[in-house]
Amino acid sequence: MKEARxxxxxxxxxxxxLFLAEGAKSLAEALGVPGCVREVFAADAAYDDxxxxxxxxxxxxxxxxxxxxxxxxxxxxxxxxxxxGVVAVCAEVSPVVAAGDLSDRLRDARLVVVCADVRDxxxxxxxxxxxxxxxxxxxxxxxxxxxxxxxKTVRATxxxxxxxxxxxxxxxxxxxVAALQQAGLQVLAADGGGExxxxxxxxxxxxxxxxxxxxxxxxxxxxxxxxxxxxxRVAIPIHGRAESLNxxxxxxVCLYASARALRRRTVQR
Numbered sequence: 064m065k066e067a068r069x070x071x072x073x074x075x076x077x078x079x080x081l082f083l084a085e086g087a088k089s090l091a092e093a094l095g096v097p098g099c100v101r102e103v104f105a106a107d108a109a110y111d112d113x114x115x116x117x118x119x120x121x122x123x124x125x126x127x128x129x130x131x132x133x134x135x136x137x138x139x140x141x142x143x144x145x146x147x148g149v150v151a152v153c154a155e156v157s158p159v160v161a162a163g164d165l166s167d168r169l170r171d172a173r174l175v176v177v178c179a180d181v182r183d184x185x186x187x188x189x190x191x192x193x194x195x196x197x198x199x200x201x202x203x204x205x206x207x208x209x210x211x212x213x214x215k216t217v218r219a220t221x222x223x224x225x226x227x228x229x230x231x232x233x234x235x236x237x238x239x240v241a242a243l244q245q246a247g248l249q250v251l252a253a254d255g256g257g258e259x260x261x262x263x264x265x266x267x268x269x270x271x272x273x274x275x276x277x278x279x280x281x282x283x284x285x286x287x288x289x290x291x292x293x294x295x296r297v298a299i300p301i302h303g304r305a306e307s308l309n310x311x312x313x314x315x316v317c318l319y320a321s322a323r324a325l326r327r328r329t330v331q332r
Contacts, residue, residue: 064104064136067152071142073210080155082212083140086147087115092222093153094121099225101152102128106137109148119149142214157204157211157229165203165232166242172200174321175248175275176314179236179289180206183281187211188219189311190278195223197318202229203243203275205236240277240292248275250293252285253317255307257296261320264297270324276317281310 067083069075076082081101084093087109093099103122109115122129140150160168169175176194181187187209194202209216211229232239240250249272251264264270277293279285290296299308299316308316 064132064140067102067104067150068140070152071140071214073213076155076210076212082153082155082217083142083214084151084153084217085141085143085149085214086218087112087118087149088222089217089225090122090149090151091118092225093151094118094125094127096156096225099153099156100125100127101154102130103149103151104130104132104136104140106134106146106148107131108134112148115147115149142218155212156225157231159231159233161233162238162242165230165239166246168228168230169201169243169246169248169275172246172248172275173273173325174199174318175201175203175243176318177203177205177232177236177239177243177250177275177277178208179277179285180280181208181278181310183310184209184213184215185219186281186310188216188221188224190314191216191220191227191229192223193311193315193318195220195226197315197322199227199318199322201227203232203239204229205232205239236289237292240289243275244294248273249295250275250277251317252277252290252293252296253279253299253313254285254290254296255298257298259295259297261297261299261317264295265320265324268324269295270321271327274321276314276321278310278314278317
């Protein structure tokens with residue numbers, strides 16, 4: 064337990080290639096990734112919940128060690144105020160990828176979202192969840208973005224971290240943007256001051272092309288040099304009186320607009 068608790072620190076996670084995933088939902092999804100779940104800590108009370116008990120039995124069937132423990136152990140490992148009774152030690156699922164490898168990995172991708180310097184764990188996790196729901200091929204975390212294996216990020220993905228590639232781009236974000244363009248993706252910067260309206264982009268067929276959406280930091284958005292490196296700056300129209308949308312909501316709107324355009328193009332073919 065003491066060794067597992069050290070995984071709450073980013074440096075230790077990076078050194079060992081392991082992280083903690085809390086809750087039966089995350090554990091169930093992690094079991095779907097071969098070799099991901101290394102061991103599980105489960106409070107005695109967790110077995111009282113039928114769904115959680117089923118997941119723990121699935122762990123045993125898969126040969127994963129399940130350590131029954133007191134609630135205090137789970138409280139020490141968990142990141143939440145009210146722990147769910149189960150914490151798993153998992154192998155990292157989000158590799159650090161160099162620009163050249165990033166281009167190779169995403170050459171056949173049609174929809175990607177890039178988080179540039181997104182530092183809030185909840186926002187990053189929600190973007191990953193939105194990307195999964197929209198059918199995106201990958202999420203790229205670039206610059207000084209949060210560690211996707213952060214406990215809050217893992218929890219905010221609600222299992223989506225284990226469904227699609229979440230790649231951590233090595234080097235500068237500009238290099239990642241260039242790599243995506245080299246892979247054949249148009250890079251669209253989500254920018255409130257953009258010259259292209261999202262609705263117009265959809266109507267004009269722009270979104271029917273393989274696309275990587277570039278999303279900026281929660282507080283200051285995209286740096287000028289990053290926005291300028293994109294193929295176009297796209298603004299989400301605000302029809303009401305709200306000043307703007309938060310990061311996760313903006314990502315969801317852009318991803319679903321692209322997903323719809325890409326789906327319609329596939330049907331028309």
